[in-house]
Amino acid sequence: MRFSLSCLAVLCTLIPATAKDDSLPPTDFLFADESLKLPFAKDTPMVFVSRSTGAAEWNKLKSFWTDATEEVLEPGTGRKITRKVVKLKVPLGLSAGPAVPGENPMTLAKWELGKTLYFDPILSSNATISCSSCHSPAKGFTDQAKFSTGINGELGGINSPSVTNSGYNRLQFWDGRAGSLEEQAQGPVGNSKEMFAGKGDQWAAAIMRIRAKPDYVKAFQQVFGHLPTRDAAAKAIATYERTVLVGNSIYDRADVAMRKRITEDEGKPEQTAADYAQALNDAFASKDTSALAALRLDSEKDAPKAEATGKRLVNGRNIFFGKARCTNCHVGENFTDGAFHNIGVGAKDNKLPDTEFGRFAAQPTGHKDPTQVGAFKTPGLRALLDTAPYLHDGSEKTLEAVVEFYDRGGNANPFLDPKMRDTDAEAGYLLAKAVGKEFKGVQPALITRGNSPITPFKLNLTVDEKADLVLFLRALQSDPVDATIADATWFPKK
Numbered sequence: 001m002r003f004s005l006s007c008l009a010v011l012c013t014l015i016p017a018t019a020k021d022d023s024l025p026p027t028d029f030l031f032a033d034e035s036l037k038l039p040f041a042k043d044t045p046m047v048f049v050s051r052s053t054g055a056a057e058w059n060k061l062k063s064f065w066t067d068a069t070e071e072v073l074e075p076g077t078g079r080k081i082t083r084k085v086v087k088l089k090v091p092l093g094l095s096a097g098p099a100v101p102g103e104n105p106m107t108l109a110k111w112e113l114g115k116t117l118y119f120d121p122i123l124s125s126n127a128t129i130s131c132s133s134c135h136s137p138a139k140g141f142t143d144q145a146k147f148s149t150g151i152n153g154e155l156g157g158i159n160s161p162s163v164t165n166s167g168y169n170r171l172q173f174w175d176g177r178a179g180s181l182e183e184q185a186q187g188p189v190g191n192s193k194e195m196f197a198g199k200g201d202q203w204a205a206a207i208m209r210i211r212a213k214p215d216y217v218k219a220f221q222q223v224f225g226h227l228p229t230r231d232a233a234a235k236a237i238a239t240y241e242r243t244v245l246v247g248n249s250i251y252d253r254a255d256v257a258m259r260k261r262i263t264e265d266e267g268k269p270e271q272t273a274a275d276y277a278q279a280l281n282d283a284f285a286s287k288d289t290s291a292l293a294a295l296r297l298d299s300e301k302d303a304p305k306a307e308a309t310g311k312r313l314v315n316g317r318n319i320f321f322g323k324a325r326c327t328n329c330h331v332g333e334n335f336t337d338g339a340f341h342n343i344g345v346g347a348k349d350n351k352l353p354d355t356e357f358g359r360f361a362a363q364p365t366g367h368k369d370p371t372q373v374g375a376f377k378t379p380g381l382r383a384l385l386d387t388a389p390y391l392h393d394g395s396e397k398t399l400e401a402v403v404e405f406y407d408r409g410g411n412a413n414p415f416l417d418p419k420m421r422d423t424d425a426e427a428g429y430l431l432a433k434a435v436g437k438e439f440k441g442v443q444p445a446l447i448t449r450g451n452s453p454i455t456p457f458k459l460n461l462t463v464d465e466k467a468d469l470v471l472f473l474r475a476l477q478s479d480p481v482d483a484t485i486a487d488a489t490w491f492p493k494k
Contacts, residue, residue, distance in 0.1 A: 025227055027207040032225030040074055041083050044108035046243075048097020050090035061089040064482035067492070091247025091479065092256070094333050098167025098242045104182060104235045106242065112491055113219045114240030117233060119488040122213070123188075123206050124151055124195035131188070131237065134160045137486035140386025141244055146394030150194040157355070159394035162387050164481065165380055167242040170338040174376045174392045175362035181238035186230065203230045243485050246383050246478040250291055250313070253279035271317060276475075277310030294385055294477035316472025319465050324406065325457075328419040329378045335476065340375035343420050344411025344456070345391050347374070350446040352413040373415040382478045399470045407466065409456025412445035422457040429453045
């Protein structure tokens with residue numbers, strides 16, 4: 001016997017539930033009843049428009065969020081219809097929007113549902129903690145605390161990473177245990193230090209709380225064609241999180257000035273002090289207090305400092321890409337390689353506690369990689385001023401302190417990443433030992449059980465170099481997240 005999709009949907013509602021009451025529809029997932037969903041003509045898609053892939057259209061968009069229309073063929077009938085579409089202007093500096101999974105296309109109704117869930121404490125056992133509790137728009141989509149406080153005052157053991165630009169991450173969480181935003185969104189609900197208190201299947205309980213709300217039931221049916229489920233809730237939250245984007249920093253604007261200059265003068269494609277001065281002068285002219293304040297410049301009084309600041313910024317940039325070796329890990333548009341590195345955070349007396357095993361601990365048995373012991377994900381560097389304290393344990397309060405940390409080569413431990421080590425000194429030490437001579441160079445901080453030397457690489461930056469490097473990092477600050485995304489109360493007018 002063959003079943004239609006509508007019959008299949010009815011059958012799915014009769015499958016035994018994962019909750020205690022076996023008479024209820026399952027809470028993990030259901031199949032859609034298409035008759036419940038918004039009609040195609042009224043289902044508003046959301047699309048990212050970037051400067052590099054659609055420059056003409058990108059230039060026409062006046063704001064991050066633009067309501068527009070599109071002509072499309074209606075499935076089934078083949079009729080040409082006009083329907084609404086939301087165009088999201090990807091901030092300057094990002095060449096494309098985040099990748100969107102094929103099974104979770106972006107629509108306005110889904111985004112609205114995800115945004116509502118993100119700010120609603122209904123997902124926590126006692127309705128006190130929401131996603132925004134630890135990832136607040138007012139605090140750079142973090143909580144600006146060393147460790148986050150979850151349900152019943154429980155204190156976590158890791159710094160809350162920012163949601164900002166997280167749609168570009170290859171893996172989520174500091175240890176990479178989630179492979180997507182959809183997977184990441186499911187973690188906190190079952191975490192006893194975040195949203196979980198009590199016994200049983202916390203997601204099943206959360207879904208039952210959501211199903212008790214008629215507005216939520218209607219929204220899930222219109223978006224997904226069925227009752228609220230864990231799968232659908234994760235997809236909706238991820239859709240909202242994908243729109244938390246920042247860019248258009250002074251660094252990005254200097255890059256635009258550079259590209260315009262080399263087009264006109266056929267110079268080298270390398271940022272100069274003049275490019276930064278141009279970006280700063282434009283910011284002064286437009287009274288861009290946010291970008292200027294990031295560099296500790298007063299938009300009313302400090303315009304004469306543009307040239308001198310430009311020289312410091314390009315010097316800081318050159319240190320970042322050169323002597324400080326920051327680009328060993330901080331590369332690309334979001335200044336992250338998306339990989340995991342042991343830089344010694346949490347190590348004491350050259351030893352790394354097993355609570356700081358990071359990526360290694362998250363890897364499944366049978367796939368454990370010893371090189372990943374103590375390794376944590378390289379964070380992106382945009383919007384840094386909003387996300388202090390820094391590092392995965394929140395141990396450094398300022399950018400200056402972070403630079404000092406790297407200047408000394410991190411904290412020595414047996415698993416320190418090779419990118420943090422003076423490998424030339426280590427090789428020299430081994431060679432001297434092999435021929436029975438005393439090594440005159442930089443001495444190892446420790447010798448591993450395998451008799452390998454671990455020598456942290458000291459940058460030996462001068463005071464002025466450190467200051468200029470920090471200034472450059474501040475130039476990556478970017479514009480604030482657009483109010484259409486950051487304001488919990490903003491939703492498009494119906």
